[in-house]
Amino acid sequence: MRRPDDPNSVPPGNIITAVVFSLVILTGFYFLFEKPRMEAARAKYAAEQEMKAAAAKSDPAQIAKKAAEEAAAEAARIKTRDEVMAQEIAPRLSFETEHLKGSISLKGARLDDLMLLGHYKTVAKKNLASLFAPEGAEHSYFAQFGWVSHEAVSLPDEQTVWRLEENTAVKNDPAVARRIVLSWDNGAGLLFRKTVTIDHDYMFHITQMVQNYGEEQVSLYPYGALTRAGKPVDYMGFFILHEGPLQWLDGDFESPDYDSVELGKAETHERVKGWIGFTDKYWFAGLIPGDMESMNTVRYVRSGTEKAEEYQTDITAAERRVAPGATVSHEMRLYAGVKHQAALRKYEAELGIKNLELAIDFGIFWFLTKPLFMLLTWLGNSFGIGIGILVLTVILKLLTFPLTSRAFTSMTKTAILAPQMKELKEKYAHDREKLQTAFLELYQKEGVNPLSGCWPMMVQIPIFFSLYKVILTNVMLRHEPFWGWISDLSAPDPTSVFNLFGLIPFDPPQILMIGAWPCLMGFTMFWLNQMSPKPTDPTQKLLKSYFPYLFTIMLAHFASGLVIYWAWSNVLTVMQQYVILRRLNVPISLIRGRLDDPQEDAQKELERRRAEDEPAENAEEETSSSGKKAKKSAKSKKKK
Numbered sequence: 001m002r003r004p005d006d007p008n009s010v011p012p013g014n015i016i017t018a019v020v021f022s023l024v025i026l027t028g029f030y031f032l033f034e035k036p037r038m039e040a041a042r043a044k045y046a047a048e049q050e051m052k053a054a055a056a057k058s059d060p061a062q063i064a065k066k067a068a069e070e071a072a073a074e075a076a077r078i079k080t081r082d083e084v085m086a087q088e089i090a091p092r093l094s095f096e097t098e099h100l101k102g103s104i105s106l107k108g109a110r111l112d113d114l115m116l117l118g119h120y121k122t123v124a125k126k127n128l129a130s131l132f133a134p135e136g137a138e139h140s141y142f143a144q145f146g147w148v149s150h151e152a153v154s155l156p157d158e159q160t161v162w163r164l165e166e167n168t169a170v171k172n173d174p175a176v177a178r179r180i181v182l183s184w185d186n187g188a189g190l191l192f193r194k195t196v197t198i199d200h201d202y203m204f205h206i207t208q209m210v211q212n213y214g215e216e217q218v219s220l221y222p223y224g225a226l227t228r229a230g231k232p233v234d235y236m237g238f239f240i241l242h243e244g245p246l247q248w249l250d251g252d253f254e255s256p257d258y259d260s261v262e263l264g265k266a267e268t269h270e271r272v273k274g275w276i277g278f279t280d281k282y283w284f285a286g287l288i289p290g291d292m293e294s295m296n297t298v299r300y301v302r303s304g305t306e307k308a309e310e311y312q313t314d315i316t317a318a319e320r321r322v323a324p325g326a327t328v329s330h331e332m333r334l335y336a337g338v339k340h341q342a343a344l345r346k347y348e349a350e351l352g353i354k355n356l357e358l359a360i361d362f363g364i365f366w367f368l369t370k371p372l373f374m375l376l377t378w379l380g381n382s383f384g385i386g387i388g389i390l391v392l393t394v395i396l397k398l399l400t401f402p403l404t405s406r407a408f409t410s411m412t413k414t415a416i417l418a419p420q421m422k423e424l425k426e427k428y429a430h431d432r433e434k435l436q437t438a439f440l441e442l443y444q445k446e447g448v449n450p451l452s453g454c455w456p457m458m459v460q461i462p463i464f465f466s467l468y469k470v471i472l473t474n475v476m477l478r479h480e481p482f483w484g485w486i487s488d489l490s491a492p493d494p495t496s497v498f499n500l501f502g503l504i505p506f507d508p509p510q511i512l513m514i515g516a517w518p519c520l521m522g523f524t525m526f527w528l529n530q531m532s533p534k535p536t537d538p539t540q541k542l543l544k545s546y547f548p549y550l551f552t553i554m555l556a557h558f559a560s561g562l563v564i565y566w567a568w569s570n571v572l573t574v575m576q577q578y579v580i581l582r583r584l585n586v587p588i589s590l591i592r593g594r595l596d597d598p599q600e601d602a603q604k605e606l607e608r609r610r611a612e613d614e615p616a617e618n619a620e621e622e623t624s625s626s627g628k629k630a631k632k633s634a635k636s637k638k639k640k
Contacts (some may be wrong), residue, residue, distance in 0.1 A: 019117035035360070081130065084137045085113070093167050097177040098200050099337060108158040109182050109194055110134075111204070112142030114336055116283070123479045123488045131283050131336055137219035139211065141228040141287065143334055145194065145206045147220045147499055154186040155220075161468070175199060189214020190322075191329075202337025203347060209329040213321040219321050224287045225314035229304075232257060232280045241280060241472060242361045247302050252356055256300070258311060266301040271560070275353065276300070276313045277335070282475040284339045284359040287315050290331030292352055294318065335359075341373060362472055368466035377472050386489060389565050390473065394602040395421045396467065397572045400460055404573075417442060446454060468562065477561045489561035493517045514556040522552030524570035530592065531577040552620050 091105035102114035114132035166181035277286025379388030428435035493515025
């Protein structure tokens with residue numbers, strides 16, 4: 001028995017009422033007392049600042065100090081890509097292929113300006129999306145290739161101005177779209193030449209050559225490096241999607257976080273085979289040795305300060321000894337572009353680059369995610385990505401219908417046994433073994449397998465997570481419109497119910513941006529609840545009634561493509577449950593949902609069975625009593 005002061009005895013309705021009244025009181029206190037006080041304080045502070053500013057205008061020392069502060073702020077300001085490139089003295093070599101557009105500065109010969117054709121920064125599609133940006137620009141990100149040495153040798157660096165030998169577009173070559181050749185003479189017996197070829201997709205081939213025309217042998221180490229300032233501009237930091245360093249070394253695939261290495265330290269792998277790079281949500285840049293069987297030193301470095309971090313991945317090849325009169329060369333590849341599965345798989349097959357396809361985060365259920373990814377891509381190319389999502393959902397619902405039917409049928413039968421199971425629990429409350437035995441006998445008698453309702457649902461959970469991963473990572477959704485107001489399937493619904501979806505000229509705060517599609521999804525979830533059995537436990541019943549509202553708020557800030565998938569999936573599930581329940585002769589309506597109460601029906605069925613069993617039990621008792629009387633009379637006759 002509960003004590004009168006037991007908080008668990010308070011009805012849920014009273015708790016909700018108390019919470020609502022508390023919110024009303026707090027809101028009233030804020031608007032009637034706290035808000036006027038804050039506004040008065042702001043007005044006083046603004047008046048004081050105006051007086052200080054007026055006094056500072058006539059003070060020469062303050063004028064000079066302000067000018068110095070503005071000059072320092074301008075020097076420290078992070079500049080845009082165009083501002084950095086406008087201040088450069090050395091010329092740039094522009095290039096363009098089917099999918100890429102960029103330039104290479106003759107100073108440093110870095111690949112630090114790369115844009116992705118067909119992809120834009122915003123849905124307005126005015127400015128191209130950029131992968132690389134020069135040093136000094138916001139979110140700078142670049143690739144550089146060169147030589148290092150333990151000897152006192154003059155080597156090209158970021159200040160070196162190279163000489164252009166060739167920059168031509170290659171025609172009628174299926175393997176090469178652009179060819180750039182640069183050279184630099186150190187004036188001390190070494191001639192460096194760098195040849196960059198770009199194919200028709202996203203692969204750069206960088207061949208570095210050193211010619212020794214001096215009189216002494218030199219030892220050099222070729223390297224390639226990817227360096228980026230800070231995390232990418234569209235960094236999500238979402239646990240379900242990996243963004244950051246990525247490496248395939250000696251048969252092991254690793255995807256550490258940006259902060260997996262302490263600031264100022266490096267993670268180094270000596271004498272290993274493989275590739276390394278950075279993966280973003282939709283883009284990927286990776287360093288790949290020209291010879292995948294060569295042994296290299298691979299590093300991931302995290303440097304800078306907490307406010308201005310810098311990340312770098314690099315590969316340093318084995319020592320090259322250049323004798324007088326000799327020439328040595330080294331080849332390295334750079335994948336820089338969109339994470340197109342077809343392109344990544346092509347490079348795996350043609351160039352022998354193992355598991356480059358893993359630049360796409362397929363997750364732990366990769367055996368499901370990869371084929372779903374390929375199927376959605378094919379559907380998107382055939383029907384458009386929006387219709388492709390709807391068609392893919394229909395295909396999956398049809399494939400899983402047998403499992404759904406079996407699970408739902410088992411849950412319906414199990415609900416009928418609820419009153420009998422409750423009686424058994426009360427009867428064997430202190431004997432767990434007898435309770436389990438009684439449950440098994442009841443299941444066998446009624447022909448119900450309790451696990452048959454669980455494992456089909458368990459099978460569908462990986463499918464759901466895999467499809468969620470596919471919708472989250474497929475670049476085909478980026479900036480792709482859907483019917484009506486959805487202009488970007490990879491972004492949240494831009495409307496809000498709090499301004500009547502744009503009818504009221506009011507911009508709600510971000511937390512209140514609950515659009516039309518999330519509301520439709522919440523409605524389909526409520527509709528699905530109407531098709532499901534009613535829980536017997538009051539707490540479960542309360543939680544189930546709040547689930548549609550909770551999920552509406554949660555998914556309102558997810559990609560609209562995912563919300564559309566979920567809403568459409570709920571509609572298909574409603575149809576499936578309607579068909580299943582009709583087959584089970586359960587009263588059902590598409591509008592009102594289930595017209596029965598499984599718990600009440602089960603209780604009535606139990607009472608009916610008891611009523612049928614009672615006459616039989618009475619007959620057995622009468623038979624047994626009459627038999628006993630006959631035996632007694634027979635015995636008395638024998639005694640006489």
